[in-house]
Amino acid sequence: MYMSDLILVNVTEEIVRGLVSFLLRGPEYQTFCKCEICEFDTVALTLNALPSKYVTSMEARDEAFKEMNTPESIERINKEIIHVLHVVNKYPRHKVEPTS
Numbered sequence: 001m002y003m004s005d006l007i008l009v010n011v012t013e014e015i016v017r018g019l020v021s022f023l024l025r026g027p028e029y030q031t032f033c034k035c036e037i038c039e040f041d042t043v044a045l046t047l048n049a050l051p052s053k054y055v056t057s058m059e060a061r062d063e064a065f066k067e068m069n070t071p072e073s074i075e076r077i078n079k080e081i082i083h084v085l086h087v088v089n090k091y092p093r094h095k096v097e098p099t100s
C-alpha cells in the first residue's frame with residue numbers, strides 16, 4: 001500500500017453532506033436559509049447525532065458507502081437531517097438574512 005492510498009474519512013459525513021445539500025435545494029425547504037453557516041450547522045448537528053464511520057482506505061470507504069446507501073439507512077439519516085433543518089431554520093446563528 002502506498003501512502004497516497006491512505007485516507008481518513010468519516011463516511012457518515014460524506015453521506016450527510018450530500019443529503020443536506022440535496023434536501024436544502026428541494027421544494028420542501030424553499031423558504032429555508034441556504035447560506036454556508038446554516039448548511040454547515042445542519043451538517044454538524046446531524047453528525048453529532050449519528051454514529052461516525054471512519055475508514056482509512058478507498059476500498060473500505062466504498063464498502064461502508066454501499067452499506068450506508070440503502071433505503072432504510074438513508075431514511076433514518078434523512079429523518080435526523082430534517083429534524084435538524086427545522087432547528088437551524090428556527091434558530092440560525094446569524095441575525096440578518098444572508099444574500100445567498
Ligand SMILES: [Zn+2]
Pocket residue numbers: 033034035036037038039092094098
Ligand atoms: Zn443561514
